[in-house]
Amino acid sequence: MNAAQAAGLRCPVCGGGLGIWGRALRCAKNHSFDMAREGYVNLLPIQKRHAADPGDGKAMVAARRTFLQSGAYDPFRRALGELCLQAGYKTPNIVDAGCGEGSYDRTVVDTLTAAGAEPRLIGFDLSKLAVRLAAKLVPEGAFAVGGSFCAPVADGWADILLNVFSPFAAAEFSRMLRPGGWLIYAVPTPRHLFGLKQVLYDQPYENPAIRTEYPGFVPAGERTVTDTITLDNAMAQALFAMTPYYFNTPPEGADRLAACPGLTTEIGFRFLLYRRAE
Numbered sequence: 115m116n117a118a119q120a121a122g123l124r125c126p127v128c129g130g131g132l133g134i135w136g137r138a139l140r141c142a143k144n145h146s147f148d149m150a151r152e153g154y155v156n157l158l159p160i161q162k163r164h165a166a167d168p169g170d171g172k173a174m175v176a177a178r179r180t181f182l183q184s185g186a187y188d189p190f191r192r193a194l195g196e197l198c199l200q201a202g203y204k205t206p207n208i209v210d211a212g213c214g215e216g217s218y219d220r221t222v223v224d225t226l227t228a229a230g231a232e233p234r235l236i237g238f239d240l241s242k243l244a245v246r247l248a249a250k251l252v253p254e255g256a257f258a259v260g261g262s263f264c265a266p267v268a269d270g271w272a273d274i275l276l277n278v279f280s281p282f283a284a285a286e287f288s289r290m291l292r293p294g295g296w297l298i299y300a301v302p303t304p305r306h307l308f309g310l311k312q313v314l315y316d317q318p319y320e321n322p323a324i325r326t327e328y329p330g331f332v333p334a335g336e337r338t339v340t341d342t343i344t345l346d347n348a349m350a351q352a353l354f355a356m357t358p359y360y361f362n363t364p365p366e367g368a369d370r371l372a373a374c375p376g377l378t379t380e381i382g383f384r385f386l387l388y389r390r391a392e
């Protein structure tokens with residue numbers, strides 16, 4: 115983590131700015147947060163650290179890492195990198211809210227850097243396990259354990275804010291973005307993972323259309339990316355284990371998937387673009 119990134123973070127106790135002091139971040143009121151060996155820092159407010167739901171657990175995070183590194187979602191990763199590039203900044207400050215294990219951040223940083231830009235990236239997630247993996251995968255980034263509804267990022271720091279399949283916190287997103295900054299919000303298309311759901315459920319449903327208007331944000335376009343992927347049994351299991359379906363599928367459905375030699379499914383992301391109102 116460098117000083118410019120630390121300046122984008124904020125103290126979860128008093129909301130003040132943070133600076134680097136040796137292996138810790140500290141605010142003017144002397145609230146201090148140790149950096150882990152992997153370089154990330156825990157900025158979850160004390161009262162939230164022991165909450166019942168500290169984000170995705172170990173098996174889900176591991177499955178997501180395995181699946182995302184397989185290349186199956188590379189069209190989505192590439193599109194996200196291109197959209198960040200199209201925002202047109204030479205030195206963008208980027209925040210990934212609910213960053214997970216960091217595979218998207220790796221692609222975003224690589225895409226921008228290859229095009230001659232110098233991104234400064236902060237990623238945060240409720241899951242410490244995910245943040246630890248992200249910090250290792252993207253050492254150029256600054257990563258924090260933190261929640262979207264009490265985000266550890268300074269007011270107006272972000273030029274671009276990413277939200278890929280993570281909780282949407284409109285007020286905090288607006289606070290973190292500078293006026294005119296870009297929000298890139300990835301949501302599933304109606305047919306995303308329909309082939310997987312056809313195996314898991316007797317009556318699969320399409321995903322509902324996501325509401326697309328938020329106060330304080332001006333819609334600025336949309337890009338839809340779709341594909342059809344074929345997975346072997348192991349990768350189909352990894353996909354299943356990284357989705358919420360893992361927790362609400364009847365045992366017969368999970369057994370059917372386990373017995374499949376492979377899986378072919380439609381996939382699709384809608385990247386919804388917004389500018390923060392000036």
Ligand SMILES: C[S@@+](CC[C@H](N)C(=O)[O-])C[C@H]1O[C@@H](n2cnc3c(N)ncnc32)[C@H](O)[C@@H]1O
Binds near residue numbers: 215281
């Ligand atoms: C479906 S995963 C997406 C992760 C990553 N963006 C990706 O697409 O690979 C949702 C993530 O949101 C995190 N999460 C859940 N609630 C959160 C919150 N309130 N604030 C921040 N992250 C949260 C989970 O720990 C998990 O990593």
Ligand SMILES: [Zn+2]
Binds near residue numbers: 128
């Ligand atoms: Zn403080």
